[in-house]
Amino acid sequence: MRRKSLGAAMALIGVMAVSGCSSEEPEARSGVLTNAEYVSSYQKIAREFTQELPEGVSLPETPPALDGDNIGEGNAAAGAYFFWSCAWQDVYLSSADPVARATALAELREFPRTDWALRYWDDPGDVWGATLDAAELGDLTDLRAFYEADCGHYRSEVGR
């Protein structure tokens, strides 16, 4: 009887491990990637990326460099979505054209609503929204700080 129960449990575990589902922790994500998987996953995401980038900007061939082979799976798409966000931050912070800045701001406000952000961006206090609100009112301090901290990969790719 005990062996039978163990067999049933192992079968269930097998299903759960494959599907990645857990009724106990619906938000839990169990996916980890090797470095090669991380790069190939990013490249697939970059090929299929639908968010609009500023004119003349395209996603790079490779994602930000990460160490090792235990990489949370959301990092692959993070490479694309942060690059996209950084490109529009750059426009907003550097352009004097009000139309370009309005477009950039609209794109930046989309960030928390993207498919990636809905799973991997955790901002219950809407820090990002407050940062954009301040920028719209002329205070660029926080947005510049985010650009400095978050956009090293973008800057190195576009030479800024």
Next chain:
Amino acid sequence: MKSRQSRRRLRLITGSIAASAAIVLTAAVPASAAEYSINAQLNCAGSLFEGDTFRPHSAGGASIQLTRHDWWKDNWALRTGLRVPSGAQTTGSLEFSPASREVHRYRTTSGNTTIPSGSYAVNARVNTNANGGCVLWPPSFEAKLNL
């Protein structure tokens, strides 16, 4: 009670299989604007795990306080830092016993406790002190992360 224990055991077993040589991550439930409940299962051999949930931080300090740990050897330590989207860990690594329930403050690599505004994800690994290999299941922890 027995049922809860069974479910917990099942979850741990699931974790060990999914992790096989690696790790399982983490659900985040914010308790306030800047405090998050995080949990993770780490690699028994000490490999770095790079979390994939990013959280915005608007200046000020950042800290981590463990609230639970399971399946750690006595001489193992938790090593953790904060990483920005470019892949760089921009804080120094904190290392402490998983039994500690103190608040541990992250510092920049230059030693400053003010962490610049930015988006951060958690890096974590076990310092096995040359004593790798699981006790039975992968070591796990739960913590409050303040950003």
